[in-house]
Amino acid sequence: MSDYVLRVLAKDAGVRVLAAITTGLAREAAERHAAYPIASAALAYGMTAGALLGALLKVQERVALKVDGDGRLGKMIVEADAYGRARGYIAVPDAVSGESLGREAVGDALGKSGVLTVVKDLRLRDLYRSATALEYGELDKEIEHYLNQSEQIPSRVEIGVVMDEEARSIAVCGGLLIQALPGHGHERLERLAERLDAQPPVEQLLAQGETPEQIVDRLMQGDEYLALDTTPLTFSCSCSKDRSAKALRMLDPEDQLALIAEGEAIIDCHFCHARYTFSRDELVALHEEALLERRSLEQDDTETQ
Ligand SMILES: [Zn+2]
Known part of the structure; x- marks a missing residue:
């Protein structure tokens, strides 16, 4: 099953539901960063959280989340957009694992205290920025807390990861996000949250081969809903x-000369x-372009004065 997120609208139940399978996304993040098992698991939670928050966005909007905890993995940053594209990294991908790779162990490795920062580019003049203290030691609960507190939208988030038998790489992972529709309060959400608690964890259902569609269907228990769309998820x-050339052109001329040397x-x-x-020749060309740009800017300045 390749990765995707399913978006569902249940007007009668007063909620929207997102269900995602993110195994490939998590595996690619782990491979790209040559992550050890505990960092792979943490990245799996992070990439899934990013994919879910991304699926709440409108076209052209983007979200970044930074988990800055006091654990041995250091900070983790994930970015995602409304088109299902996500990328992420973790500061210490080669942190050593303990015995367990379960959700508590991942929470410990990320840290029990610290800050979750969410930054959104909503195509407005300013970025939306929110910081909440880490409180639960489980990333899905931290995201849920952020949605409830900062965005003030009654929400429930469940993310789960299953490692393979040798506990080295991701066997399967995914997540669910339930949100009250505008005008609906906590009661509507509670009904669904109770059902969610009564059913096996999302990662277990995915490991049994259930699809996001089947998981949503199980959750809705006969309540009417409309499957809006599915978006493929990619790293x-x-x-x-x-x-990169642009960034090099922005460096101070002395730093450019140092690189050329x-x-x-x-x-x-x-x-x-x-x-x-970048070869020496390319660096020289960039340095010269930067000098020319600088000179013409200076000229513009004197002409307008
Ligand atoms: Zn890159």
Whole structure:
């Protein structure tokens, strides 16, 4: 089963539901960062959280979440958009695992205290930014807390990861997000939340081969709903050699000269580990372009004065 997120609207029940399978997304994040098991599991939670928050966005909007805890994995950053594209990294991908790779162990490794920051680009003049203290040691509960507290939308989030038998890589992972529709309060959500608690965890259902459609159907228990759409989920990074060149052009001239003296520059994207190599000749060209740009800017300045 490839990765996707299903969006469902249940008007009578007063909720919207998102159900996602994110196994491939999580595996790719783990592979790209050569992550050890505990970091792979943490990235799986993070990528799934990103995919779910991304699916709440409108076209062209983007979301970034940063989990900055006091655990041995260091901070984790995930970005996602409304088109199902997500990327992420964790500061210490080679942190050593303890015995367990369960949700508590992942929570410990990320840290029990710290801050969850959510930044959204909603195509407005300013970015939307919210910071909430980490309280639960489980990422799905932290996201739920953020949605309830900061966005003030009654929400329930469940994310789960199953590791393979050798506990090295991701066997399956995914998540569910239930949100009260505008004008509906907590009561409507509670009904669904009780059902959610009564059924096996989402990762177990996915591991049994159930699809997001089947999981939503099980949750709705005969309540009418409309399946709006499904969006494929992909690990996708917006980096490119062009963007790296732009960043090099922005450096101070002295720093550019230092790179030229080294004879080569390698830019390693921390989101996806794509590497962009700039030869001495390319660096010289960039340096000269930057000088020209600077000169013409200075000229514009004197002309307008
Ligand atoms: Zn990249």
